[in-house]
Amino acid sequence: MKRKAGSFIVLALVAVIAGCSSKGDVKEGDVAIEDRGTEADGGAVASGAAGTTDYAGYSLNDPNSPLSRRVIYFEYDSAEISDMDQELLVTHAGYLVANPGTHITLEGNTDERGSREYNIALGDRRALSVQRILELNGVSPDQITIVSYGEEKPAAEGHSDAAWRLNRRVELVY
Amino acid sequence: MTRIVKLLLLLCVLIATPVRAALTIEITQGIEGAIPIAVVPLGWRGKSPAAPENIAAIITADLNRSGRFEALPDRDLVSHPTSAEQVKFQNWRMLNVDNLVIGQLDETGDGQYTVRFELFDVFRGKRLAGSSFPTSARDLRRVAHHISDIIYETLTGERGAFNTQIAYVTSNGIGKNKTYTLLVADSDGYNPQTILTSKQPLMSPSWSADARQIAYVSFENKTAEIYIQDVATGSRRKLASFKGINGAPSWSPDGRQLALTLSRDGNPEIYVMNIGNGELRRLTNSPSIDTEPVWTPDGKSIVFTSDRGGSAQIYRIPARGGQAQRLTFEGNYNAGADISPDGRKLAMVHGQGGGYQIAVQDLQSGQLRVLTDGQLDESPSFSPNGSMIIYATGAGNREVLSAVSVDGRFRQRLSLQAGNVREPVWSPFGK
Numbered sequence: 001m002k003r004k005a006g007s008f009i010v011l012a013l014v015a016v017i018a019g020c021s022s023k024g025d026v027k028e029g030d031v032a033i034e035d036r037g038t039e040a041d042g043g044a045v046a047s048g049a050a051g052t053t054d055y056a057g058y059s060l061n062d063p064n065s066p067l068s069r070r071v072i073y074f075e076y077d078s079a080e081i082s083d084m085d086q087e088l089l090v091t092h093a094g095y096l097v098a099n100p101g102t103h104i105t106l107e108g109n110t111d112e113r114g115s116r117e118y119n120i121a122l123g124d125r126r127a128l129s130v131q132r133i134l135e136l137n138g139v140s141p142d143q144i145t146i147v148s149y150g151e152e153k154p155a156a157e158g159h160s161d162a163a164w165r166l167n168r169r170v171e172l173v174y
Numbered sequence: 175m176t177r178i179v180k181l182l183l184l185l186c187v188l189i190a191t192p193v194r195a196a197l198t199i200e201i202t203q204g205i206e207g208a209i210p211i212a213v214v215p216l217g218w219r220g221k222s223p224a225a226p227e228n229i230a231a232i233i234t235a236d237l238n239r240s241g242r243f244e245a246l247p248d249r250d251l252v253s254h255p256t257s258a259e260q261v262k263f264q265n266w267r268m269l270n271v272d273n274l275v276i277g278q279l280d281e282t283g284d285g286q287y288t289v290r291f292e293l294f295d296v297f298r299g300k301r302l303a304g305s306s307f308p309t310s311a312r313d314l315r316r317v318a319h320h321i322s323d324i325i326y327e328t329l330t331g332e333r334g335a336f337n338t339q340i341a342y343v344t345s346n347g348i349g350k351n352k353t354y355t356l357l358v359a360d361s362d363g364y365n366p367q368t369i370l371t372s373k374q375p376l377m378s379p380s381w382s383a384d385a386r387q388i389a390y391v392s393f394e395n396k397t398a399e400i401y402i403q404d405v406a407t408g409s410r411r412k413l414a415s416f417k418g419i420n421g422a423p424s425w426s427p428d429g430r431q432l433a434l435t436l437s438r439d440g441n442p443e444i445y446v447m448n449i450g451n452g453e454l455r456r457l458t459n460s461p462s463i464d465t466e467p468v469w470t471p472d473g474k475s476i477v478f479t480s481d482r483g484g485s486a487q488i489y490r491i492p493a494r495g496g497q498a499q500r501l502t503f504e505g506n507y508n509a510g511a512d513i514s515p516d517g518r519k520l521a522m523v524h525g526q527g528g529g530y531q532i533a534v535q536d537l538q539s540g541q542l543r544v545l546t547d548g549q550l551d552e553s554p555s556f557s558p559n560g561s562m563i564i565y566a567t568g569a570g571n572r573e574v575l576s577a578v579s580v581d582g583r584f585r586q587r588l589s590l591q592a593g594n595v596r597e598p599v600w601s602p603f604g605k
Contacts, residue, residue: 077485112550113525113530113550114486114507114509114510114523114525114530114552115466115479115486115509115510115523115552115553116377116378116510116552116553116596116597117377117378117421117422117435117465117466117479117510118463118465118466118479118486118509118510120377120398120419120421120422120435120442120465121419121421121435121437121442121463121465122463124418124419124437124441124442125441125463128441146418147393147396147397147398148398148419149375149393150377152354152375152377152393153352153375157348157571158571159549159550159568159571
């Protein structure tokens with residue numbers, strides 16, 4: 001029970017941080033926030049989290065910082081990360097290395113095509129790809145949690161190529 | 175801390191809340207050669223002017239829904255006999271019905287009833303079956319389904335599957351207002367009962383062999399966990415909560431083991447868990463995706479999805495461990511398999527360039543047949559008598575349930591009034 005309470009506080013932090021940084025975010029950022037910590041509102045712990053920010057001039061809650069980009073997109077049935085996204089992940093890794101007390105959850109997602117449990121596995125594979133790059137750049141495995149939602153939490157509703165493209169993603173949730 | 179307790183309480187409250195929305199069934203593709211039958215409204219003797227349940231209508235819908243029968247519309251019934259001596263066979267012969275069902279519903283006491291029915295062969299003028307069942311108001315529909323089962327088995331030689339249930343998942347709302355619900359309903363979609371509601375995804379229900387428990391995946395703690403829940407009482411137990419994926423539970427035929435997918439050792443692999451003591455046995459060991467295990471009815475093998483060959487395909491592995499053998503070769507995507515109760519057929523999600531349909535493969539001949547024509551069909555599940563497959567499909571912007579006969583000739587749609595319905599699993603006959 002004690003451990004549960006601990007992880008709950010982390011979730012509460014995440015929700016508060018997300019709340020701070022959401023306004024004026026890019027579209028995918030807004031959608032991501034909808035998925036987060038609906039039950040969490042632990043305002044009391046917010047200031048502690050917001051204090052641990054700056055890395056090389058980047059702040060976690062600055063909408064203009066590259067760290068505000070927290071969604072990596074994928075091709076169909078693929079877990080490959082583009083060069084541009086690799087660069088972005090290096091920036092995130094830098095932040096996480098500079099702030100070893102910060103924790104990140106990588107949420108793997110897929111589009112709706114194919115069977116649901118296979119998509120859970122595919123979302124997991126995508127999250128693992130992101131994890132690998134973060135770890136190769138010095139992030140401690142203890143800072144990272146992976147969860148795959150498969151096709152269960154679409155960022156975009158709908159059954160078009162456009163919706164599917166937005167749904168094949170890994171969300172970086174601080 | 176108190177918040178967690180509150181959430182748990184809320185979850186408890188949400189378990190076992192009945193819902194009002196019933197599934198409605200619409201036959202979308204009929205077949206030729208259905209057996210013509212007449213089901214006469216049952217006679218009624220009771221305190222109120224009208225019977226509490228229209229037994230004949232339930233039986234008619236059951237028989238029509240099987241695709242094997244075509245019931246005479248009510249308006250074409252020439253007379254309304256309720257006992258054998260009132261039946262004039264020559265009248266029914268003229269209507270070209272092969273078989274006739276009649277009966278009587280009597281109120282015998284406070285909320286107690288007796289249902290009597292008789293089935294006749296019209297051309298031979300012979301009584302084929304008949305029975306009388308004492309029952310409560312609550313079980314009247316169940317008795318009607320039981321009568322449908324008797325009629326079906328008498329006339330087709332196959333066991334009926336009307337007195338069974340389906341479990342399925344619904345989602346309503348979007349984004350953070352999404353609610354996921356796990357429900358159990360009668361096989362005709364009536365009497366839907368919520369057994370779990372959550373703000374986080376619910377997935378992959380699997381019935382125990384005695385149809386009394388359901389295993390499923392819940393993300394209620396923001397991570398995938400496997401629970402088993404008693405359907406009648408709602409009491410449940412967390413079975414698997416390892417690091418990473420805890421997915422795709424499948425109950426063994428003997429009820430003692432659960433096949434499941436875990437990624438605790440790095441990537442998704444198939445395991446078998448002893449439900450009694452939690453002991454785990456790992457079955458697969460490959461760097462690829464291995465998931466969606468299902469038991470063959472003899473309990474000797476497990477069929478699963480793997481992309482070890484480059485794309486998702488179906489494989490079989492001995493349940494005690496050993497070499498995996500590839501079963502599917504047609505199409506670039508085959509996943510989410512179910513095995514027919516006789517162990518002879520494999521149903522799966524089949525992708526061949528143009529979307530995803532439900533296909534059935536004969537395990538002996540290897541012959542594959544695509545049964546459906548949707549774009550996003552998934553989650554096939556055999557009826558316990560092997561005659562139908564229920565599955566999830568898209569209809570406009572919604573997910574609905576459909577059922578198709580195993581020969582692909584007969585199809586019907588089951589739709590909720592609102593929201594998305596998916597992951598149907600047909601219950602076993604139970605005990």
